[in-house]
Amino acid sequence: MVSATSKISRFNVASLALGLGFLYLPIVILVIYSFNASRLVTVWGGWSLVWYREFFHDEAMIEAAWMSFRVAASSATIATLLGTLAAVALSRGERFKGRTLFSGMLYAPLVMPEVITGLSLLLLFVALDAERGFWTVTIAHTTLTMCFVAVVVQSRLGSLDRSLEEAAMDLGCDPARAFVAVTLPLILPAIIAGWMLAFTLSLDDLVIASFTTGPGSATLPIRIYSEVRLGVKPEINAICTMxxxxxxxxxxVASFASKLSSAQGESAAPL
Structure with a gap:
């Protein structure tokens, strides 16, 4: 029995090591070569920060990075607001008509291929004769990330004791004031975690942004992709490392916020 357990344990450890190596070894290599002094990506020339300095002198790349951060912050904020409202509607309005349809439409982007979402949004913007740029990418990323925020916040709302709100209303609060004074502080860590998740997803997106962007509004992933098509430069390694x-x-930070939300949920859960 001891021998069999030892063999199984070694097999699990080996499998875990291979899996982690497959996932993270390319990232480790990328990070190491971002400090390579050589202009040739495959030739090690010693340690240097030259490519990080090169990035901060590349105006086109900095402009693309600034565009990505603006889009990510804007779309994450809008998605957090809409996703939180949707989560409240689903968790507090269990019996309203069309709940199933609303829930299905809200969570559809979770399983829908990004190519289909991007193409659909492109056709919509063309039909509306909307000029593609910052706001079209922001709207597209809001559509993509809102469902993730709704999942996080709805999960947090489901673990709360609704009697806390009822007690506040018994003491004279109307439903809106009871929500702001009691429920909102309890779900705030989940809202923050949802915002950070939406920000990360928006910052990382390439497919949907490539359909909805326009001249002068290329995001950082699009810029990196266009540069890589012509050959990998050491500067790209530095950008990706940052x-x-x-x-x-x-x-x-999102993990800590989620743990804080779970801890508050356990303390506020009914006994």
């Missing part, structure tokens, strides 16, 4: 670092920070 994006990886930013996303890692966002994920850590």
């Amino acid at each position: 994006v990886i670092g930013l996303i890692a920070v966002v994920i850590v």
Whole structure:
């Protein structure tokens, strides 16, 4: 029995190591070569920060990065507002007509291929004769990320004790004031986590943005993709490393916010 358990344990460890290596070894190599002094990507020339300095002198790349951050922040904020309202409607209005249809339409982007979503939005903007640029990309990313925010916030609302709101209303609060004073502070960590998730998804998106962007509004993923098609430059490694670092920070903060939300949910759960 001990031998069999040992073999299974070694197999699990080996499988985990291979899986993590497959997922993260390319990222580690990219990060290491972002500090490569050589202009040739495949030739190591020593440690250097030259390509990070090169990025901050590349006006086109900085403009694309600024566009990505503006789009991500704007779409994440709008998606968080709409997704939170949708989550409240689904969790507090269990019996309203059309709930099933509304829920299905809200969560459709979770399973719909991004190519279809991007093409559909492109056809919509063309039909409306809308000039493609910052706002079309923002609207497209809001459509993509709103459902993720709704999932996070609805899960948090489902774990709350509704008697807390009822107690507030018994003490004289109307439903809106009870929600703002009691429920909103409890779900705030989930809202923050949803915003960070939406921000990350928007910052990372290439497919939908490529359908809905226009002249002068290329995002950072589109710019990187266009550069890579002509050959990988060491500067691209530096840019990707900075994006990886930013996303890692966002994920850590979102994780802490989610844990805080879960802890508050357990303390507020009915006994």
